[in-house]
Amino acid sequence: MDYTRLITILIPAYNESASLPKLHSALSELADKLDKYRWEFLIVNDGSSDNTAETLEKLRSTDSRISYINLSRNFGKEAAMLAGMDHAQGDAVVIMDADLQHPVSAIPRMIAEWEKGYDDVYGKRLSRGKEPWLRKKFSMLYYSLLQRNTKINILPNVGDFRLLDRKCLEAMKSIRETQRYTKGLFCWIGFKKCPVEYETNDRENGVSSFRFSNLLGLAMEGITGFTTSPLRIASVIGFIVSAIAFIYLIIVIAKTLFFGEPVQGYPTLLCVILILGGCQLLTIGIIGEYIGRIFNETKHRMPYIVMDYKSSRFDKKTDFTGDPQ
Ligand code: UDP
Ligand code: MG
Numbered sequence: 001m002d003y004t005r006l007i008t009i010l011i012p013a014y015n016e017s018a019s020l021p022k023l024h025s026a027l028s029e030l031a032d033k034l035d036k037y038r039w040e041f042l043i044v045n046d047g048s049s050d051n052t053a054e055t056l057e058k059l060r061s062t063d064s065r066i067s068y069i070n071l072s073r074n075f076g077k078e079a080a081m082l083a084g085m086d087h088a089q090g091d092a093v094v095i096m097d098a099d100l101q102h103p104v105s106a107i108p109r110m111i112a113e114w115e116k117g118y119d120d121v122y123g124k125r126l127s128r129g130k131e132p133w134l135r136k137k138f139s140m141l142y143y144s145l146l147q148r149n150t151k152i153n154i155l156p157n158v159g160d161f162r163l164l165d166r167k168c169l170e171a172m173k174s175i176r177e178t179q180r181y182t183k184g185l186f187c188w189i190g191f192k193k194c195p196v197e198y199e200t201n202d203r204e205n206g207v208s209s210f211r212f213s214n215l216l217g218l219a220m221e222g223i224t225g226f227t228t229s230p231l232r233i234a235s236v237i238g239f240i241v242s243a244i245a246f247i248y249l250i251i252v253i254a255k256t257l258f259f260g261e262p263v264q265g266y267p268t269l270l271c272v273i274l275i276l277g278g279c280q281l282l283t284i285g286i287i288g289e290y291i292g293r294i295f296n297e298t299k300h301r302m303p304y305i306v307m308d309y310k311s312s313r314f315d316k317k318t319d320f321t322g323d324p325q
Contacts, residue, residue: 008090
């Protein structure tokens with residue numbers, strides 16, 4: 001008895017009606033070539049305001065491998081990916097962007113590694129493509145900070161483009177954090193990992209929906225989701241300031257006792273008050289970030305809402321001819 005394994009290509013899409021037909025033709029070419037697997041193309045329409053929904057309906061009427069989810073509004077890429085993971089039927093899932101930045105040509109190499117027994121085959125960008133210099137520098141600095149402060153190894157230059165075995169998928173699905181930093185979670189779950197290198201293409205249509213503020217938000221998510229070390233800043237600053245204050249106290253007493261200096265030090269006083277005030281606000285802000293996270297998690301709201309879901313139309317009874325092992 002032979003079981004044809006199913007590979008799901010999971011694509012979160014937000015306003016991607018222009019790219020989706022192109023991506024679909026590239027994918028169906030690949031699927032036709034690799035016909036020893038069954039394929040599902042699962043597209044999650046993340047509340048697009050263009051006609052992505054109509055495009056999907058049209059594509060699905062021509063290709064029975066397509067399934068899609070329309071979310072009730074824009075929930076963001078992280079939530080869209082989770083929605084896709086929850087609905088993916090494959091034995092392996094390949095997550096990729098809709099904007100053709102992730103090369104379809106890397107997928108066969110990923111599958112080859114999966115066949116060798118790796119559970120999480122992640123795409124590693126060789127270059128970051130056309131990106132502003134400052135953004136590249138910030139990203140480097142951010143990753144080195146994150147590396148140093150978290151116990152898990154969050155890999156730089158590794159995005160969401162990857163192949164996950166069903167085992168990893170189940171692990172990812174069982175993490176129900178509402179504020180997700182998926183990139184970190186992939187590393188957190190562990191399993192046997194293997195890189196596949198790829199060159200990023202430039203975006204075909206439209207512009208990236210991740211502006212600097214979005215990235216900053218995501219960066220905060222990464223830090224607050226994976227390390228509590230910023231909370232320690234308050235104690236460290238407090239310790240250093242107290243030590244300095246103690247030394248200064250001795251100097252002031254000594255001066256008064258031995259030299260009898262008159263009362264002075266208005267500028268010193270002002271500086272100290274301002275510096276301390278700044279440190280206090282900073283640390284309150286950091287604590288606030290964590291409290292905000294606790295607040296959001298305790299609400300236990302679902303991370304996304306499905307408006308409608310159309311499954312792919314392969315006949316499970318006739319396709320499934322044996323044991324998945
Ligand atoms: N995306 C999404 N929801 C959003 C924003 C983006 O599903 O709110 C999708 C988008 O359609 C694309 C992928 O996430 O398939 C990556 O988005 P984008 O290309 O804008 O980001 P970048 O390539 O700059 O990381
Ligand atoms: Mg992109």
